[in-house]
Amino acid sequence: MKIELLRHTEKPESMIAQAARISHQTTGNEKDYSPEEDRELIRKLRNWGHWSPFEFASATFYVEGISRSCLAQLTRHRLASFMVRSMRYVKQNQEEVVIPQSVKEAGLDEEYREGITKSHDLYQKALDAGVPKEDARFLLPIGSKTSLYLKTNFREFRHIIELRGGEEAQWEIRELAEGFLARLSEMAPAVFEDLRKDS
Ligand SMILES: Cc1cc2nc3c(=O)[nH]c(=O)nc-3n(C[C@H](O)[C@H](O)[C@H](O)COP(=O)(O)OP(=O)(O)OC[C@H]3O[C@@H](n4cnc5c(N)ncnc54)[C@H](O)[C@@H]3O)c2cc1C
Structure with missing residues (x-):
């Protein structure tokens, strides 16, 4: 299977931290914070279970070569957006x-x-x-293989990876979840690092 990260929120960790800080500020982003300060806050949010700020960053993937069986499992995740190659219009x-x-x-x-x-x-x-x-x-x-675009926010990506990257998950969707995790944790390490098996 091919898993390609197409787009994502610019400086996603900064966006998540900025959204979270409003709870203690009277206006928006009152000062500049360093990437390390943003990461420190994100780790605290994770520990507190304060998940809503993670909805302020999102990513779009292109996925090619998964089975329709895997697709059926993936599309059970209702908070993600999907566009899938049509078998009505495209010959298999x-x-x-x-x-x-x-x-x-x-x-x-x-x-x-x-x-x-x-x-x-x-x-x-x-x-x-x-x-x-x-x-x-x-x-x-x-x-039968299919191709799709999937877009969702980082809170939902965490949820998908937790459920579908586990030992109980079926191998094909687990491979997909691991692929999402590898690419997302490169781009936003503090958001996804605890989900990595090597963490
Ligand atoms: C190992 C494994 C085995 C499975 N086996 C089966 C099976 O045999 N048969 C089967 O049908 N499915 C099966 N599933 C799919 C499973 O039941 C879920 O449909 C799928 O994992 C999507 O999870 P979700 O509903 O938590 O997530 P999402 O749709 O991704 O939603 C994310 C979260 O949003 C919240 N949410 C979303 N919609 C609602 C809502 N309407 N009401 C309240 N809260 C909501 C919930 O907190 C939810 O966890 C299996 C999944 C796994 C991981």
Whole structure:
């Protein structure tokens, strides 16, 4: 899978700290704070469980090559915004399928591919017979790959990473959550550092 961080709030840690400081100030940003002062405050906010300031920074990702199965799990996160490649308008290619490692290890790789080829052949036959893509897609496997944009705020990214990056989460969405975490913690370390397994 490909996970690309496209855009994010400018100086996200500064924005989060600035929003949090209003609770003790009469006006907006009364003085300049250093990045280290911002990080110190963010660590305190985390410890206090004061999460609303984390909503003042957001990021947009482009994700390519996850299965529709993974997509179904991801889109359960209601506070994120999504735009997903349409199977109504875009024809699915046969090779665009995720093959889980466990299937390969079980020695079912070849049969799995045969099953995909069969369903894809029928998909193509349906298209050739004039069946619209929106109906022909019913024949495609849940492992079919898709691409999407996802945007949400840092509070929700933390929540997604906590739930989906854990051991109980399914491997594909866990890989995605780990990818989000790696890129976000590079850009805003104080916000995400406690979620890293090496922290
Ligand atoms: C290991 C694992 C196994 C799962 N298994 C299943 C399963 O078998 N079947 C299944 O259907 N789902 C399953 N899920 C999905 C799960 O039930 C949630 O739908 C998904 O994780 C989204 O979480 P959320 O609702 O906390 O988050 P989000 O939608 O991301 O919301 C973030 C937070 O906002 C608040 N919030 C959002 N909407 C509301 C609301 N309407 N009312 C009150 N508070 C709200 C909550 O505090 C919520 O935690 C599983 C998830 C995990 C991680």
